[in-house]
Amino acid sequence: MAEKRKYSKKYCRYSEAKVEFIDYKDTSMLKYCLSERFKIMPRRLTGTSKKYQEMVERAIKRARQAALIPYIVDRNEVITNPFEGM
Secondary structure (H helix, E strand, O other), X not given: OOOOOOOOOOOOXXXXXXXXXXXXXXXXXXXHHXXXXXXXXXXXXXXXXXXXXHHHHHHHHHHHHOOOOOOOOOHHHOOOOOOOOO
């Protein structure tokens, strides 16, 4: 039989920091859960717990509504660091 691969355990950065509430105005905290095209990253990739993933999703959607984070990025102009200008 093939050996099982051992992956490093993913941890929730929000529960490690004991965050009570994720604010939509704090874009530096939200950038860890966004891809380079500003898509919301899934839990299995970020390691975020269910409770905090729901708060992150709510905060990102509110930040998009308030125009702090763009909805989409043009395919031809993908930015390497999207939060550099903020």
